[in-house]
Amino acid sequence: MGMKILMGCVCILPMMLIFYGIMYFEGKPKGNILFGVTLWQEAFEDEKIKQMQKLYKKRLLLINIMTIALFVAGCIPKRESISMSIFMMLILVIIIAYFIPFAIANRQLTSYKLTANQTNGTPVSGEKIAVDIKAVANREPVMFKKTGLAGMIAGIIPVILEIIIGTSSDMKGYNLLVVGVLSSVGIIMFCMLFVYSRMKTDIVSTDSAVNIQVTRVRNYQLSRMSVIFIWVNTIFTFYIWIRMWADYVKVTEIVIVSLIYVIIVMAAIIVAQIKIRKAEDKYKGEYISEADDDRYWLWGMVYYNKNDKSFMVNKRTGIGTTINMAKPAGKIMMAVVGIIVALSIIGSSIWMILLDFTPVSLTIEQGKLVSNQIGNEYTINLNAITKAELVDELPDMSKRVGTGMDTLYKGLWREKDGTDCQVCVRINGGCYIKIETVSGRYYLNDEDKSDTKELYDMLTDYIENK
Amino acid sequence: MLLTLDFSSDIPIYVQIRNEIVQAIGDGRLKDGERLPTVRALAAEAGINSMTVNKAYKMLKLEGYIITDRRNGAAVHLSKNEDNNMPEELEDKIGLVVAEVKAKGVTIDRLVAYIREIYGADNKDKEGEE
Numbered sequence: 001m002g003m004k005i006l007m008g009c010v011c012i013l014p015m016m017l018i019f020y021g022i023m024y025f026e027g028k029p030k031g032n033i034l035f036g037v038t039l040w041q042e043a044f045e046d047e048k049i050k051q052m053q054k055l056y057k058k059r060l061l062l063i064n065i066m067t068i069a070l071f072v073a074g075c076i077p078k079r080e081s082i083s084m085s086i087f088m089m090l091i092l093v094i095i096i097a098y099f100i101p102f103a104i105a106n107r108q109l110t111s112y113k114l115t116a117n118q119t120n121g122t123p124v125s126g127e128k129i130a131v132d133i134k135a136v137a138n139r140e141p142v143m144f145k146k147t148g149l150a151g152m153i154a155g156i157i158p159v160i161l162e163i164i165i166g167t168s169s170d171m172k173g174y175n176l177l178v179v180g181v182l183s184s185v186g187i188i189m190f191c192m193l194f195v196y197s198r199m200k201t202d203i204v205s206t207d208s209a210v211n212i213q214v215t216r217v218r219n220y221q222l223s224r225m226s227v228i229f230i231w232v233n234t235i236f237t238f239y240i241w242i243r244m245w246a247d248y249v250k251v252t253e254i255v256i257v258s259l260i261y262v263i264i265v266m267a268a269i270i271v272a273q274i275k276i277r278k279a280e281d282k283y284k285g286e287y288i289s290e291a292d293d294d295r296y297w298l299w300g301m302v303y304y305n306k307n308d309k310s311f312m313v314n315k316r317t318g319i320g321t322t323i324n325m326a327k328p329a330g331k332i333m334m335a336v337v338g339i340i341v342a343l344s345i346i347g348s349s350i351w352m353i354l355l356d357f358t359p360v361s362l363t364i365e366q367g368k369l370v371s372n373q374i375g376n377e378y379t380i381n382l383n384a385i386t387k388a389e390l391v392d393e394l395p396d397m398s399k400r401v402g403t404g405m406d407t408l409y410k411g412l413w414r415e416k417d418g419t420d421c422q423v424c425v426r427i428n429g430g431c432y433i434k435i436e437t438v439s440g441r442y443y444l445n446d447e448d449k450s451d452t453k454e455l456y457d458m459l460t461d462y463i464e465n466k
Numbered sequence: 467m468l469l470t471l472d473f474s475s476d477i478p479i480y481v482q483i484r485n486e487i488v489q490a491i492g493d494g495r496l497k498d499g500e501r502l503p504t505v506r507a508l509a510a511e512a513g514i515n516s517m518t519v520n521k522a523y524k525m526l527k528l529e530g531y532i533i534t535d536r537r538n539g540a541a542v543h544l545s546k547n548e549d550n551n552m553p554e555e556l557e558d559k560i561g562l563v564v565a566e567v568k569a570k571g572v573t574i575d576r577l578v579a580y581i582r583e584i585y586g587a588d589n590k591d592k593e594g595e596e
Binding site for chain 1: 467468469470471472473474487490496500501502503507508509510511512513514515539
């Protein structure tokens with residue numbers, strides 16, 4: 001139940017609120033653009049368009065209700081694996097569902113614009129772009145380059161230290177992977193500083209000085225956000241690397257620190273985007289752009305322009321930037337992200353159900369104690385066992401690598417006194433065998449309590465007779 | 467100075483770039499000596515091929531509206547016409563346009579007022595009087 005509440009409070013509900021907030025603001029006009037459609041000045045007074053905006057908000061609310069209903073439905077099953085699988089699918093649903101009202105509104109408004117323009121006799125181009133020549137000629141250099149570089153290099157230090165003075169050999173690869181992935185986030189964010197400086201200039205006015213200023217504010221805020229991200233990530237990488245050396249780490253501590261990390265990064269992103277939006281609103285005045293590049297925006301959200309060499313462009317509505325899907329890098333990035341998200345959600349759901357429903361077995365075969373679950377987990381030579389003890393409760397321990405479900409503990413765990421132990425037990429309200437061997441400690445059991453007790457008796461007989 | 471390019475127009479993009487820059491020089495949005503973006507930067511910003519921008523810049527250079535050098539890129543160049551001579555290559559074009567305007571029934575006063583508007587001559591006269 002704890003895991004369900006944690007998933008709901010930490011993941012599903014915040015995600016729902018974030019998506020609702022983002023899409024709510026996406027529904028507001030930016031300049032003369034609404035739902036990704038370039039409109040004429042008087043259009044915002046048009047009753048039909050006002051009605052479309054109302055309908056959009058209603059649809060968003062409907063998605064909210066649907067998401068909450070699915071979350072409640074996901075809490076009903078008793079087995080954690082089924083609930084978690086439903087939650088995982090719900091994440092996928094949230095990612096897609098919140099964009100549907102926007103896409104519908106975009107289609108409706110595009111066809112309405114076409115009809116209105118045909119009535120007015122206004123030609124619809126959809127392929128008109130505007131460039132501020134003076135702003136392009138006065139492009140700012142990359143901002144915060146030195147601070148970002150220092151942060152990025154500092155973030156690589158744990159990786160180097162892990163390679164040189166790394167922990168025990170069985171964990172070295174895993175530790176290296178974790179700190180490596182974390183420090184690569186810093187490297188990516190450092191590269192983003194160069195991407196920001198090359199992004200298209202913002203056009204919010206016919207006055208080039210204003211456009212230069214707004215673009216400068218945008219680059220400054222985005223670069224500062226990246227540098228904060230780099231340094232927070234570096235501190236987090238150091239923290240994780242240091243805690244890898246600790247004898248005992250509580251999962252809650254890692255969760256809390258990770259949450260703080262995410263909150264700081266999210267706050268930096270939101271603050272930067274709000275300040276950019278404020279600067280645009282402050283300077284833009286009554287300017288209505290002549291540009292109309294609707295044709296390059298699929299569903300008003302996805303930028304697809306084969307002629308444009310830019311990788312990142314400003315979003316038409318709302319805040320932030322988006323990638324050009326016509327660029328090979330854009331396609332690859334989306335394909336990789338899509339595959340990773342789909343595989344991780346579907347794969348982890350199947351994996352959790354398998355872990356939860358596959359019985360744990362413990363047997364003695366040809367002088368060896370064999371623990372099986374999905375595969376062969378542990379094989380211990382009986383001669384290597386020095387002591388066996390039947391315990392009703394598992395000691396206070398934290399997971400290092402493996403599974404820590406409500407119903408199953410598996411993998412490498414560490415006890416509070418700092419002793420590492422190999423675990424493969426079904427949590428069934430008692431009856432676990434604590435086994436001491438020459439190579440380390442194990443906690444094992446069988447799906448059936450009586451079978452576990454029977455096996456324990458056989459083990460003790462064997463040790464006594466040895 | 468905003469450069470608006472219409473990809474659905476029949477006018478080639480390099481001609482659109484050339485025309486917009488000439489118009490901006492004419493109405494004073496681009497001043498003598500003002501730096502223009504490099505070919506690569508403008509192409510990247512507009513999302514067009516560098517060759518297209520290069521073609522427009524070459525055309526502008528040939529017509530004497532800009533000067534280019536390898537170190538500083540391109541800059542606006544206003545030619546000093548001390549003799550106040552009408553450039554030969556423009557005479558025919560203006561002649562044709564005036565004929566078209568006349569054929570459409572526009573009066574000479576309206577045409578002159580329009581030309582003065584483009585030149586910004588009314589404002590200059592007013593400033594002179596003050």
